[in-house]
Amino acid sequence: MTREDFKDNEYIDKLVEELNATGANVMVGKMDDLINWGRANSLWPLCFGTSCCAIEFMSLGAARYDMARFGFEVARNSPRQADYIMVQGTIVHRMAPVMRRLYEQVAEPKYVIACGGCAVSGGPFKKSYCVVNGVDEILPVDVYIPGCPPRPEAMFYGLMQLQRKIKVERFFGGANRKEKIEEFFKQHPEEKGHIG
Amino acid sequence: MSDIKEKISKVCPSATFEEGENLLVNVPEKEWYGFAKKLKDDKELDFDVLSAVVGMDWKDSIGVIYYLTSTSHNWDMIAVKVVCENRDNAYIHSVSDLWKVANFQEREVYDFFGIKFINHPDMRRFFLRNDWVGHPLRKDYDADPKLNPIRLDDEINEDDTCSYVEENGEIVRKPGKVFGEDDYVVNIGPQHPSTHGVMRFRTSVDGEEVKKVDVVSGYIHRGIEKLCEDLTYPQILHFTDRMDYMSAHQNRHCLCMCIEKALGLEVPRRAQVIRVMMDELMRISSHLLSFGCTAMDLGATTAFFYGFRERELVLDIFEKTCGARMSMNYNVIGGVIADLHPDFVKDVKHLIEIMPSRLKEYHDVFSNNLIAKNRLVGVGILPKKDAINYDITGPSGRGSNWSCDCRKKHPYSIYPELKFEEVLMDGCDSYSRYMVRMKEIEQSIKILDQLVDNIPEGEIRCQVPKIIKLPAGRWYQQVEASRGTFGVYIESDGNKNPFRVHFQSPCFNLVGVMDLCCTGNMIADLITIGAALDFVIPDIDR
Numbered sequence: 141m142t143r144e145d146f147k148d149n150e151y152i153d154k155l156v157e158e159l160n161a162t163g164a165n166v167m168v169g170k171m172d173d174l175i176n177w178g179r180a181n182s183l184w185p186l187c188f189g190t191s192c193c194a195i196e197f198m199s200l201g202a203a204r205y206d207m208a209r210f211g212f213e214v215a216r217n218s219p220r221q222a223d224y225i226m227v228q229g230t231i232v233h234r235m236a237p238v239m240r241r242l243y244e245q246v247a248e249p250k251y252v253i254a255c256g257g258c259a260v261s262g263g264p265f266k267k268s269y270c271v272v273n274g275v276d277e278i279l280p281v282d283v284y285i286p287g288c289p290p291r292p293e294a295m296f297y298g299l300m301q302l303q304r305k306i307k308v309e310r311f312f313g314g315a316n317r318k319e320k321i322e323e324f325f326k327q328h329p330e331e332k333g334h335i336g
Numbered sequence: 337m338s339d340i341k342e343k344i345s346k347v348c349p350s351a352t353f354e355e356g357e358n359l360l361v362n363v364p365e366k367e368w369y370g371f372a373k374k375l376k377d378d379k380e381l382d383f384d385v386l387s388a389v390v391g392m393d394w395k396d397s398i399g400v401i402y403y404l405t406s407t408s409h410n411w412d413m414i415a416v417k418v419v420c421e422n423r424d425n426a427y428i429h430s431v432s433d434l435w436k437v438a439n440f441q442e443r444e445v446y447d448f449f450g451i452k453f454i455n456h457p458d459m460r461r462f463f464l465r466n467d468w469v470g471h472p473l474r475k476d477y478d479a480d481p482k483l484n485p486i487r488l489d490d491e492i493n494e495d496d497t498c499s500y501v502e503e504n505g506e507i508v509r510k511p512g513k514v515f516g517e518d519d520y521v522v523n524i525g526p527q528h529p530s531t532h533g534v535m536r537f538r539t540s541v542d543g544e545e546v547k548k549v550d551v552v553s554g555y556i557h558r559g560i561e562k563l564c565e566d567l568t569y570p571q572i573l574h575f576t577d578r579m580d581y582m583s584a585h586q587n588r589h590c591l592c593m594c595i596e597k598a599l600g601l602e603v604p605r606r607a608q609v610i611r612v613m614m615d616e617l618m619r620i621s622s623h624l625l626s627f628g629c630t631a632m633d634l635g636a637t638t639a640f641f642y643g644f645r646e647r648e649l650v651l652d653i654f655e656k657t658c659g660a661r662m663s664m665n666y667n668v669i670g671g672v673i674a675d676l677h678p679d680f681v682k683d684v685k686h687l688i689e690i691m692p693s694r695l696k697e698y699h700d701v702f703s704n705n706l707i708a709k710n711r712l713v714g715v716g717i718l719p720k721k722d723a724i725n726y727d728i729t730g731p732s733g734r735g736s737n738w739s740c741d742c743r744k745k746h747p748y749s750i751y752p753e754l755k756f757e758e759v760l761m762d763g764c765d766s767y768s769r770y771m772v773r774m775k776e777i778e779q780s781i782k783i784l785d786q787l788v789d790n791i792p793e794g795e796i797r798c799q800v801p802k803i804i805k806l807p808a809g810r811w812y813q814q815v816e817a818s819r820g821t822f823g824v825y826i827e828s829d830g831n832k833n834p835f836r837v838h839f840q841s842p843c844f845n846l847v848g849v850m851d852l853c854c855t856g857n858m859i860a861d862l863i864t865i866g867a868a869l870d871f872v873i874p875d876i877d878r
């Protein structure tokens with residue numbers, strides 16, 4: 141896809157601007173490019189499908205859509221081998237601590253994609269007594285893919301956005317990202333004191 | 337029906353009756369257990385299937401409505417209503433020793449309404465965390481998010497359970513344990529790719545042999561039944577597509593039929609035919625997915641690709657007519673939402689044409705494969721009498737040679753006119769269940785073949801009132817979904833939103849036999865047994 145085909149280039153531009161402002165060493169910069177190129181083209185997802193959206197993700201893995209073309213096909217079942225979590229489906233209260241723990245088990249650098257209305261905002265179940273209204277209440281999310289379920293093409297679009305994001309990042313000394321994540325968790329502490 | 341009334345009056349003189357769609361029997365709580373025993377054991381009544389257990393909150397009292405079916409008497413259904421006046425200390429006698437299916441059902445009622453079941457062996461919550469405050473489906477439930485915030489601390493593995501027993505006329509709580517002191521417990525799930533979703537099994541093993549499976553559910557419990565109570569009838573339709581997403585059309589068909597029945601609407605013939613065709617296409621797509629997943633669980637990834645290849649054809653048909661590959665939202669009250677796409681007939685004919693050869697391919701690649709047979713034949717035995725007792729319907733029940741096809745037993749829509757066979761196999765094992773699915777694809781193709789050239793012209797929707805209000809009353813409707821008998825219970829108080837909606841999902845019962853089927857098998861077979869039972873988790877948790 142060309143740059144014009146992507147609908148939202150502002151945040152990528154902002155990232156690039158940030159990078160330019162802080163400046164990068166030529167050597168390290170080149171290394172960054174190389175490593176990021178490799179990273180972006182072999183993104184291994186952690187299968188985290190709780191419901192309907194997961195079935196569409198399976199179609200992505202089958203022959204017609206074939207996500208192996210982009211290097212996404214090595215779906216891992218252990219968080220320790222994965223690069224990003226693709227949250228497909230509703231996250232309910234009982235699942236929230238499990239989700240958080242899985243996230244913590246993924247090795248850095250790690251990313252989260254919220255795939256489908258449920259993961260973005262709670263979707264059709266927003267008003268329910270036990271549905272988390274979007275994974276971004278418990279995890280820092282990098283890419284949102286709307287849809288109920290998103291079409292396979294939409295999922296690809298989202299995955300490619302993640303690739304672009306990775307490509308402009310600094311692998312060496314990429315402390316900014318980590319700080320942001322730490323900041324997020326400071327704002328979303330674990331609920332300790334129980335009521336009742 | 338009056339016949340049944342007489343018989344019931346004979347065994348339980350204090351029972352009172354309410355006429356309705358199904359005969360409703362009011363029984364005082366004290367006599368319920370004795371009455372239930374007679375209902376089941378008396379040869380003249382012989383209600384051997386407990387089809388649904390619906391917890392109810394009528395504001396001034398709470399209770400349970402049981403739907404019972406007698407397979408030997410023409411699949412007649414009755415409802416039994418048991419009421420507790422004391423809302424805060426509600427007790428009802430458990431019938432989980434008579435109908436094993438009641439075990440989980442009663443735990444669900446306890447979770448939702450706080451009704452405790454006397455003599456139930458394992459009175460724990462089923463869907464919600466153990467530290468959840470309140471019982472959400474009660475009308476006086478406090479939904480304040482402060483009481484139940486998103487808790488991010490890990491749940492403690494509760495081994496403690498309890499049961500309530502009567503001693504000297506008083507009800508006492510007896511603590512118990514799920515697993516024994518020396519049991520070696522392995523945790524499987526909730527994030528495990530082969531549980532087909534987010535199911536969690538705590539499994540005690542002896543070496544490699546499974547001794548007990550404790551099902552921990554609720555990792556995708558979305559509270560659909562409660563959500564329905566605040567929405568209007570057209571607004572609740574979309575939930576059915578998202579429960580068992582592989583039976584989206586059938587489930588929605590069921591809910592629409594239930595509402596149409598209450599309103600007395602006549603659905604145009606064209607819409608009926610379209611609905612049935614969509615149902616069968618959905619069944620094919622579901623069984624194909626099931627085939628693919630069963631194969632993949634055994635490590636046969638190629639077979640998975642084959643299954644998905646044909647499934648895409650079905651999805652294309654859906655996409656053209658309904659506008660979506662999944663969550664189609666196609667049935668509406670009174671008919672269907674949009675007319676067929678011009679390509680529909682052509683596409684369906686193409687599918688009918690190629691499917692037989694593709695099925696042969698599957699059988700060559702997988703069904704007759706030695707490894708597949710070793711892993712499936714004779715594994716996960718579910719005898720017929722248990723299938724009935726646990727109310728295992730659908731392909732899994734028919735793999736145990738139980739004739740339970742709702743399309744034949746409670747015919748609905750245009751099914752009585754169609755020629756198709758109910759596939760039965762008597763292996764009672766995983767392989768039979770798997771083969772029933774493959775053969776059902778053939779039958780669905782046969783149904784499509786009969787209809788594809790006979791789609792009548794006409795309306796696709798009948799006239800429905802702008803604001804849909806159901807008259808006061810209760811209705812229960814069943815259809816044959818991809819995985820078994822799916823039931824919808826609606827109780828209305830005359831308003832534009834339902835007073836209570838209950839979905840009786842086939843998968844809920846399927847997961848109930850995991851313990852029975854897996855005990856004595858190898859732990860590696862737990863995965864294939866689950867795959868052959870083929871449950872969809874959001875359908876269990878709702």
Ligand code: SF4
Pocket residue numbers: 191192193194228229230255256257258259263264287288289290578663
């Ligand atoms: S967004 Fe829609 S399709 Fe995806 S999990 Fe939620 S309800 Fe299912």
